[in-house]
Amino acid sequence: MFYLKTKEQFNKFERAKRRVPAFMDKKLFTFDEIKLKMVNYCVYQDRCHYEVEKKMREFVLIPEAKEEIIMYLIRENYLNEERFTRSYIRGKFYIKHWGRNKIRQHLKQKGITEKLINKCMDEIDENDYENEILKQWEAYRSKLKGLQNYQKDIKTTRYLMSRGFEYDLISSLSGN
Secondary structure, eight states, X not given: OOOOOSHHHHHHHHHHHHTOOGGGGSBOOOHHHHHHHHHHHHHXXXXXXXXXXXXXXXXXXXXXXXXXXXXXXXHTTSOOHHHHHHHHHHHHHHTTOOOHHHHHHHHHHTTXXXXXXXXXXXXXXXXXXXXXXXXXXXXXXXXXXXXXXXXHHXXXXXXHHHTTOOHHHHHHHHTO
């Protein structure tokens, strides 16, 4: 006797036993119900096209219906790439304290164009950006104990670069 470890393995096993196609396990809703669910999904928080398309994979829909829902969301301004990008940049910088490089990389992964990213990067105030680098520099460097100053500087620079801040700006602000 063998045991099924996860719910997913169990579902695959049950489907194979019943000879039911995989799409039958997806939730079945009417077109209007799906459209309403997608409106609610976009109203809850700003979304990009990629996130909406990913969410729609949960439902059984023909490609034309998916396109119609996306066009409806755009037409009614529930889905707006620029608004999403600006909101994302503000949130990741002012709340998560990420640098421009990390924000840019994550937006690219979500399918946002380079042109739109560059246009929306003005959401980050330059003075706030420099102050954030200095604040994180001091906070991280003060945690490092038992190291020589040059080692602390190297580790802190690496840390800030992993947070998405630019090397040139880090080195000029830190005085190294």
